Amino acid sequence: MSIDVLLTGFAPFDGADVNESWLAVREAAPALRAAEITTRELELPVEFGRAGAELLHAAREHAPQLIVAVGLAAGRRAVTPERVAINIRDARIPDAAGASPVDEPVVPGGPVGYFSTLPIKAMTEALATQGLPAAVSQSAGTYVCNDVFYLLAHALATDPQLAQARGGFVHVPAADVAPPAAVARGLVAAIRTALESPEDLVVTGGAEH
Template structure:
């Protein structure tokens, strides 16, 4: 993948009363253990429909990345490489600003959906090859994760030289509790490293 800019990786702050967010824990661990020569920049986004989009836009403007991988947490058993961002918000709970929009667009007047520009299937294969459960996910939901993914895709629509997409990591074992789907932070970080490496190397 051409370009001299860094790799921008984002995670989220805690929300819904939880003390941590698995996405940010995984991003922090990725930053500590990243083996590649490329420079990584990590930004923690607020769990806010408005604030996440603003913070993401500022980060892209400031760092001029060649690749952007946004990361969220989900109560799933596998790392999900998201394929599609849809232009709708339908909040099941309020965000950290107390906002809970229902059936409103992420960006008014914009296309109904955008596809990820990551090589999603190759990324999922790379994660699985690292011994971590992985899937290509058809839906990022309708909460802040999807809204952020859509905002990223909309922002990069006229920047074909910059790849971008979204990955969901499972909850940590501490978050999920006994018997529930989870993944240790170290494994989620290795999954993110596989996604980033694949997105950089895959034509």
């Protein structure tokens, strides 16, 4: 039986006790279910390759309409739906398994990048309606968040089993910028908007740098 939404966050890493992405996802999922949006939540390890594999296993098992992966970007000052995933692994710090790939492809021979298939501008506006700082992001980095995003986007583009799904990535800031409870409310609004919006808004979301 298919579901409406697969929603993922990450486990703590780099010595942290919590990961705000998972705190927000854990609170958003029951709120979505309360709104009669069938939802599965999944906590991913901060590990190259493994995190994306676990997400895709869940996606193939549950056949969601929408897949939204959420990760922490501690230095950002807004909740940021990501525009593009790129085919590179370049780790500034080791992942949770100790891997530190440098200039390796996520998928050997895969395209340079993929655009999100989520309505990122409509989602950004929905986040802002909840009083959250929000903006479209042009880069998901080169760490595990981008790795998951690229593996998801590649599967959506190449796997007939996932042909009906749309998906992408949202970065959330640390709790001192936006508390996880507030981010959860924003995710609920953004996901509801995505489910209702087969096409994105034609509004600016660009950046000069």
